Amino acid sequence: xxxxxxxxxxxxxxxxxxxxxxxxxxxxxxxxxxxxxxxxxxxxxxxxxxxxxxxxxxxxxxxxxxxxxxxxxxxxxxxxxxxxxxxxxxxxxxxxxxxxxxxxxxxxxxxxxxxxxxxxxxxxxxxxxxxxxxxxxxxxxxxxxxxxxxxxxxxxxxxxxxxxxxxxxxxxxxxxxxxxxxxxxxxxxxxxxxxxxxxxxxxxxxxxxxxxxxxxxxxxxxxxxxx
Numbered sequence: 001x002x003x004x005x006x007x008x009x010x011x012x013x014x015x016x017x018x019x020x021x022x023x024x025x026x027x028x029x030x031x032x033x034x035x036x037x038x039x040x041x042x043x044x045x046x047x048x049x050x051x052x053x054x055x056x057x058x059x060x061x062x063x064x065x066x067x068x069x070x071x072x073x074x075x076x077x078x079x080x081x082x083x084x085x086x087x088x089x090x091x092x093x094x095x096x097x098x099x100x101x102x103x104x105x106x107x108x109x110x111x112x113x114x115x116x117x118x119x120x121x122x123x124x125x126x127x128x129x130x131x132x133x134x135x136x137x138x139x140x141x142x143x144x145x146x147x148x149x150x151x152x153x154x155x156x157x158x159x160x161x162x163x164x165x166x167x168x169x170x171x172x173x174x175x176x177x178x179x180x181x182x183x184x185x186x187x188x189x190x191x192x193x194x195x196x197x198x199x200x201x202x203x204x205x206x207x208x209x210x211x212x213x214x215x216x217x218x219x220x221x222x223x224x225x226x227x
Contacts, residue, residue: 002015002113003094005094008091009092010029010086010092011085011094011154012082012083012084013082015035015081016080017069017070017080018070019115020065020114021083022040022065022111023064023111023112024062024064027064028066028085030084031081031082031083032082033079033081033082034068034069034078034079035066035068035083036067036069037066038065068080068081085111086110087156091156091157091159092154093219094152094153095152095154095155095183096151096152097116097151097152100183101148102147102148102181102182103144103145104146104147105144105181106144106145108180108181109156110154112151113149113152115151119148120144155181158221158222161219161220163218166186166213166214166215168214171211171213172211172218173212174212176209178221179220182216182219183216184214184216185214186212186215187213187214188211189211190210
């Protein structure tokens, strides 16, 4: 468990020697120990293809590699370090993964375990044409960052976050701009109460709903404000 919530807007990460954490650039508030911070030119564990995908999507959130070198010192070994993360006074939510995949907007990522596999998913792959439209009407990208494996992720949001369960018997409808992340065996599509002509030129709100169905959970922020 590398992340510990200090308060609603700050988390503390424990970085063991020989391990890595990836964070959004500018998110480090303070640290204690022998820590190095270097720009991540490979975009995390997803490699160069992941980084390129995010640039094509307009979501090239700069990442930093945070790590403690392995080696010996006067006390026999390099101790773990601690790093405080926060960004813009946004609310922070820590999400634990146990082998499943988290789908999250790239600009909402604060920090995550270096062991997690990072990738990019085109929303149209799940939502068809309506999934593609979502990026146009909500102001969010057509691509969503994926993080898979065992570890923790710290995400940012406005005004707090609530986790809403998704079950086959009860799909969840979310305002696209209130969406933060989701995980599980979940499909998504954008639905609207308006006709196609009415949709053009309008933003998100009650007219647009992101429908999530299957088994899993969705994280919803208290404000529709985009980061």
